Amino acid sequence: MQDCETGLCLSVYIITFITGFPCNILAFYTFCCKVWKKPVPIDILLLNLTISDLLFLIFLPFKMQEVANGMVWNMPYFLCPLSGFIFYMTIYNSTFFLTAVGVERYLGVAFPIQHSLRRRPVYAVVASIFLWMLSILHLSIVYIMPYYNPTGTGSPPRNVCYEEFTDAQLQVLLPVRLELCVVLFFIPLVICAFCYISFICILMRLPNIGRRRRLRAIGLALGTLLVFALCFGPYNISHIVGFITKKSPGWRDKALLLSTFNACLDPLIFYLSSAAVRSNLSTVGSAILSRLKQWNCAGICWTLGKGPFVMGKSPLPKPPELNAL
Template identity: 60%
Template sequence: MLQLLLSVYIFTFLMGVPANVLAFWTFCQKVRTRAAPIDVLLLNLTISDLIFLAFLPFKMKEASDNMAWVLPFPLCPFSGFVFYVTIYNSTLMLTAVGVERYLGVAYPLRYALCRRPRYAVVACVVIWAVTSINLSVVYIMPYAQWGHAQPPPTCYMEFTEAELRILLPLRLELFLVLFCIPFLICCFCYVNFILVLSRLPNISRRRRLRAIGLALGTLVVFAVCFGPYNASHVVGFVHFESQEWRNVALLSSTLNACLDPFIFYFSSAAVRSMMKRCFKNVAAKMHILKCG
């Protein structure tokens, strides 16, 4: 299992960093020139993924040390807090993107009157605040375990019965508030998004199919990436224990940092244009090297 964890972490890091850096640069340019709410939301999703990837090496080190925590212990609560906050940021950011798309298609004229980038900025600030408050237990619990004795040998993995009485209901709340509700909102928005698009006569078939594919793909990514880990919260609450397979279930959420750039590619013409330029430049340099 440890080899699987380490392999997925390394793969996610190597694939996710360049793709998200490229998306970050593109959205920064777009926001500076002509910002739209969708660009602000996708920029914040990219930032969240990059922060997640920046802290992924701590998980790599943990897996390579047989899940023992050998780094300075204060890094345990801080890295864990940032790691899980960015995961749940993705669920809420993807939900906000779905709402923005639905409103833009279902109520184009009415939404155009109040379509301001600053509202997207406010939504992003609220999302960061909500996830940080809800995930504060990840930061507090390791310090409670540390106390005045020696630091525990693992990081946020082994809990007493008293700690589980606090932790398991909070995890259930994460499942309901930060996964179930956002997923239901996404389903409502994208299903209606598809229905509205299918009835619009002035959209080309190619554009309609791309938008529908993006909507369905986003829902699949949401369910597959975040479903297994959040399901472990429910199972743990029912059985009153922290499930051993939580780290394996977390792998699908980890891979989300690689899948988000695909959503960026189909969501933004600016990202598609930037990627095409990058591929052309790489192909041109390879051709020069081959000819030389």
């Protein structure tokens, strides 16, 4: 059984939830408004990526509860395969939609005329449905495996969620994990790297692209590739190691922790990709700063007056002779 250090895992999950949930809610609202007013393919893809991240964050408290209980599953057992299915599916959803965004951006600069003539929102909708179905079909193994027991003996205990497997289960699971690694990670990584490297090279050759836009494009490309390498790389390498050694590596849970950071790193990609997200984030930030200034001013007035400050009334005590009038 893998042992996730309670303090480390809870810290990562809580930080991811606190930072990722409000940012993705803001992005969800922004992309919904944009798609409703004027749907364009890249906004549809980013909206689907946001939905995937929010789904991941909604089910993240189940992982928090499991870690807080020392990796003992004390909730209804049907939630174990369901939460695991959602948890892993949304991880690979991110690789698909990040790659799709990269392809969309590459086509827009490499073939601007042809792409603009053939650019239709319905294509992005069809592509999104296809990617969701591909991810669901592949990750259905996560839901099925806890119930799979061909021998009828030695089934894993019901107080452990997706950790202990029989030899018969591993014979099925380890090859499937390897296939997930190749199809859902390495192929999208190669496509994404090609698209963003080509995207940057083309932008560098264009004379009418401002310095600020170039830097934002480089930041977008590097941010996306960083998410792939940092968040998904170690976890998918654990699939290869597990297939070779015929067992799950002990550091697999640490690698999975890095995957959770994807939910709070994706908003950085949204910020670099969408002017509307940058505008809404600036508006929200200004509103929060203004409210903090008001609270700070009220605190100063309270401190100086030793009580609530009311305009037109002195906070200082009156002399007895005035009180008698």
